[in-house]
Amino acid sequence: MIAYIEPYFLDNESDAASVLNVTGKSSDGVSESLNIQGEILCGGAAADIAGKDFGGMNCVKPLAVVRPLGPEDIAGAVRAALSSDKLTVAARGNGHSINGQSMAEGGLVVDMRSTAENHFEVGFLAGDGGGGTAFVDVSGGALWENVLKRCVSEYGLAPRSWTDYLGLTVGGTLSNAGVSGQAFRYGPQTSNVTELDVVTGNGDVVTCSEMENSELFFSVLGGLGQFGIITRARVLLQQAPDMVRWIRIVYAEFDEFTRDAEWLVSQKDESSFDYVEGFVFVNGDDPVNGWPTVPLHPDQDFDPTRLPQSSGSVLYCLELALHYRDSDSNSSVDKRVERLIGRLRFDDGLRFEVDLPYVDFLLRVKRSEEIAKVNGTWETPHPWLNLFVSKRDIGDFEQKVFKELVKNGVGGPMLVYPLLRSRWDDRTSVVLPEGEIFYIVALLRFVPPGAKASSVDKLVAQNQEIVQWCVKNGIDFKLYLPHYKSREEWIRHFGNQWSRFVDRKAMFDPMAILSPGQKVFNRAL
Numbered sequence: 001m002i003a004y005i006e007p008y009f010l011d012n013e014s015d016a017a018s019v020l021n022v023t024g025k026s027s028d029g030v031s032e033s034l035n036i037q038g039e040i041l042c043g044g045a046a047a048d049i050a051g052k053d054f055g056g057m058n059c060v061k062p063l064a065v066v067r068p069l070g071p072e073d074i075a076g077a078v079r080a081a082l083s084s085d086k087l088t089v090a091a092r093g094n095g096h097s098i099n100g101q102s103m104a105e106g107g108l109v110v111d112m113r114s115t116a117e118n119h120f121e122v123g124f125l126a127g128d129g130g131g132g133t134a135f136v137d138v139s140g141g142a143l144w145e146n147v148l149k150r151c152v153s154e155y156g157l158a159p160r161s162w163t164d165y166l167g168l169t170v171g172g173t174l175s176n177a178g179v180s181g182q183a184f185r186y187g188p189q190t191s192n193v194t195e196l197d198v199v200t201g202n203g204d205v206v207t208c209s210e211m212e213n214s215e216l217f218f219s220v221l222g223g224l225g226q227f228g229i230i231t232r233a234r235v236l237l238q239q240a241p242d243m244v245r246w247i248r249i250v251y252a253e254f255d256e257f258t259r260d261a262e263w264l265v266s267q268k269d270e271s272s273f274d275y276v277e278g279f280v281f282v283n284g285d286d287p288v289n290g291w292p293t294v295p296l297h298p299d300q301d302f303d304p305t306r307l308p309q310s311s312g313s314v315l316y317c318l319e320l321a322l323h324y325r326d327s328d329s330n331s332s333v334d335k336r337v338e339r340l341i342g343r344l345r346f347d348d349g350l351r352f353e354v355d356l357p358y359v360d361f362l363l364r365v366k367r368s369e370e371i372a373k374v375n376g377t378w379e380t381p382h383p384w385l386n387l388f389v390s391k392r393d394i395g396d397f398e399q400k401v402f403k404e405l406v407k408n409g410v411g412g413p414m415l416v417y418p419l420l421r422s423r424w425d426d427r428t429s430v431v432l433p434e435g436e437i438f439y440i441v442a443l444l445r446f447v448p449p450g451a452k453a454s455s456v457d458k459l460v461a462q463n464q465e466i467v468q469w470c471v472k473n474g475i476d477f478k479l480y481l482p483h484y485k486s487r488e489e490w491i492r493h494f495g496n497q498w499s500r501f502v503d504r505k506a507m508f509d510p511m512a513i514l515s516p517g518q519k520v521f522n523r524a525l
């Protein structure tokens with residue numbers, strides 16, 4: 001089937017009709033029609049799919065949503081945009097951005113989920129003699145949770161590096177970084193792919209890797225969708241463990257928390273936990289922000305009498321996990337845990353743990369999603385702020401932000417845990433603070449249903465206040481999942497990597513067709 005777009009335009013959007021039409025001849029220079037095998041949706045149907053995102057603070061009208069069958073359809077959409085004088089193209093993964101990053105006002109949105117099943121093939125890297133590193137080829141539009149389930153159930157294998165929540169697409173997280181508690185060991189997800197198929201902003205379909213078209217490969221990783229649309233990714237795998245011991249330990253003092261966290265992430269492979277994260281919570285009984293958020297099982301209670309007298313307005317929790325196999329004895333697992341945990345200086349009596357299957361552990365945030373859907377906070381706005389802060393400045397940041405600005409909580413998790421720069425590849429488009437150790441900070445704000453728009457505005461303003469405070473005080477930081485309104489801010493964000501980013505744009509998307517919602521470049525006329 002060749003789907004043409006014009007009939008919808010005539011019904012729905014008069015100015016849209018001037019951009020593309022059935023014969024491809026239009027008043028403003030489009031020379032081809034959208035020659036696409038997949039589906040095309042316009043008007044209200046397009047806005048329903050691609051007019052909003054998880055952030056819930058932006059609302060735009062796309063011209064059309066394209067549901068491609070494969071790379072040729074995506075290239076067709078890009079080429080149609082190239083031959084127009086104003087069309088843009090945004091890949092939309094699962095739309096879990098916060099600030100409209102996967103939107104295209106008046107442009108084409110490529111719904112990558114329609115390609116989710118296009119690839120699923122497990123293989124071994126060449127040169128490994130057959131017994132070496134396994135990989136899986138998956139679609140850029142696949143959800144990580146489905147990649148996990150298939151890899152584990154069909155092969156007993158699993159990707160090595162994750163995000164906390166897996167209702168995200170492969171292409172969406174690879175366009176940012178993809179970070180969770182395994183990243184200290186394996187690096188972000190962008191460090192765990194060896195090959196990509198990409199549709200560039202020139203409309204070319206290109207395979208790239210470290211050895212082949214390497215500039216495109218590294219541009220696209222962490223590239224905010226600016227250089228190409230990922231249609232296939234080759235993701236490194238490991239043997240999937242059967243079980244996980246999931247542990248939380250509590251600290252009253254930030255420097256003890258950071259010292260232990262940094263020690264754990266700096267241990268050699270295999271001599272630490274398999275997952276290290278941390279979060280800040282309110283020292284009080286608030287069910288959303290305080291003590292009750294720490295225990296891992298309904299039978300466990302947080303006993304505040306165990307806290308030292310000196311504890312302040314907020315407390316810190318290290319979250320750890322150890323992988324093991326069904327065949328491992330309980331005592332050997334206990335021994336491995338105690339050997340590590342015995343060196344940590346958390347507050348006695350404030351230790352919580354459960355054993356659970358590996359897949360359940362990785363899908364742990366799905367339960368929070370279900371609860372939020374029931375209580376309505378999944379649909380309300382999410383003015384989230386994510387940053388990377390250097391080890392040098394995390395203490396000052398903690399004093400100002402956690403102890404002062406958000407000391408009453410944000411209605412959701414406040415993550416803070418260390419990562420190692422050497423596990424990131426500086427050839428990708430991601431920018432990081434200086435120094436080997438830096439922290440990811442995530443203020444994952446949830447807003448109760450019925451909250452006034454002005455209260456959301458206040459939260460957005462507080463995010464801006466935090467960023468401004470960092471800038472004014474010379475804090476070495478970078479926004480993760482960045483969102484800026486001005487060119488100057490983007491230049492500051494990329495720092496000495498700005499010219500590389502611009503050069504890459506000129507090479508792979510010279511007309512600035514792709515990912516307009518990031519607001520880094522304007523569509524060239």
Ligand code: FAD
Nearest residue numbers: 093094095096097140163164165169171172178179225230
């Ligand atoms: P979208 O929001 O749809 O797209 C994001 C950007 O990537 C857009 O610019 C889009 O145009 C571009 N894009 C999408 N698909 C492609 C593609 N195939 N090729 C090229 N560009 C593409 N992040 C973490 O690192 N760790 C976490 O633990 C984590 N947890 C999260 C939990 C929740 C509940 C949410 C909502 C987000 C979380 N994130 C986390 C952030 C998440 O990684 C990003 O928001 C990511 O962009 C979302 O993926 P998506 O598939 O929904 O992408």
